[in-house]
Amino acid sequence: MFQKPKGTRDFLPEEMKKRKTIEKKLRKVFDSYNFSEINTPTFESFELLSKKTGDEIRTQLFVFRDHGDREMGLRPELTSSVARFYINEFKNTPKPVKLYYFTNCFRYENPQAGRYREFWQMGSELIGSKKPIADAEVVNMAIEGLKEINMDFEIHIGHLGVLKGVFEKYNLSDDEGNEIRRLIDKEDMDGLKSALSRIESEKNIEISKKVFEVLDLKGGKEVIPILKEKLADFESSVAALENLDSILEFVPHDYVINFGIARGLDYYTGMVFEVYGKKEGARQVCGGGRYDNLIELFEGEPSPAVGFAYGFDRIMLNIDDFEVENESxxxxxxxxxxxxxxxxxxxxxxxxxxxxxxxxxxxxxxxxxxxxxxxxxxxxxxxxxxxxxxxxxxxxxxxxxxxxxxxxxxxxxxxx
Missing domain, CATH: 3.40.50.800 (Anticodon-binding domain)
Structure with a gap:
């Protein structure tokens, strides 16, 4: 008897009804903000897919050669494809360009709770505006989508510029800063302390205290003036805090300010956020932020951009008691x-x-x-x-x- 491939799923009719109902509700929110739906090819050139991360991503993708001996890969997410699509089709369109998608993606990784080799993402990209209100629109849309489906969640919002300003003040290299960000993203505190200790020894500086002052401070909007006072001598960090303050002026929802959000991808440049559900093994259901260098990375004209993606399967795991009435x-x-x-x-x-x-x-x-x-x-x-x-x-x-x-x-x- 044939079996489905490892890391994939078959969806029974009742599950599909639930998925389509949730999808419809989320689409309603995207449409209400006048975002336009697009789709892109299921596979792209490996060169495009590895542009952000380098060749090391190869082991995480489904990579193959077509009959013309061109190296291709199944898309692991949509941001690269949307960036290419924008450069090909929208670069001369009046700004902002507001796009959304709902589609399947693929990663070659060990299947476990909340992680599959084929999975679905629903996300948005807002390209062309660097105003704080644009960041706020994306955050509000992500929040309102989850409220529309009655999911219990908590959103954490931070800004990469705060720690980046600390790194700049202590003259850390890009590689050193990225190493620290990755350790923070993995929540590897032992590794983080070890890396900071090594950097302190090599550069004869004391940076650990400042880094942990930033990471340990969490709460509502009241933490911004507290941290501004602690980082008064860090000009770039203060500017990032003021930018975050301006964004949050337009976010009328509950949130937790958390500067420990690093977002594993190095192309994020400003505000970042993550949304957590209650289901163990599938807690992070959404992530996003600002990435003003992304379009330029893919050889387009410099264009500010901000966006997010829902992990649709994780959303479904977090609302597994949801029932759809059979109206047939x-x-x-x-x-x-x-x-x-x-x-x-x-x-x-x-x-x-x-x-x-x-x-x-x-x-x-x-x-x-x-x-x-x-x-x-x-x-x-x-x-x-x-x-x-x-x-x-x-x-x-x-x-x-x-x-x-x-x-x-x-x-x-x-x-x-």
């Missing part, structure tokens, strides 16, 4: 006859034309077995079509939850 209607004849079957099809067409989901019994079952089938499919409403009732312009409506059955006029069917 089952139409069944009292007995199997050509006349009644034709009437069933007429009724079904009328209901479908009005936008309802309708199933007609296709198996020639006896009525009691047809009703049992409706129960197994969790169908709540059954229309029973009989010869005498049809002649009178009526049909029986059975409520499968209560067991109640009543005659209704055919002309009233659309109201059930």
């Amino acid at each position: 209607i089952f139409v069944v004849p009292v007995k199997s006859s050509e006349l009644l079957l034709k009437e069933c099809l007429k009724i079904a067409k009328t209901l479908r034309d009005s936008g309802k989901s309708v199933e007609v019994d296709l198996m020639g079952r006896k009525l009691n077995k047809a009703l049992n089938y409706a129960n197994t499919k969790n169908i709540k409403k059954v229309l029973i079509v009989g010869e005498n009732d049809i002649r009178d312009g009526k049909v029986s409506l059975k409520n499968m939850e209560t067991g109640e059955q009543s005659l209704i006029e055919l002309k009233d069917m659309l109201n059930i």
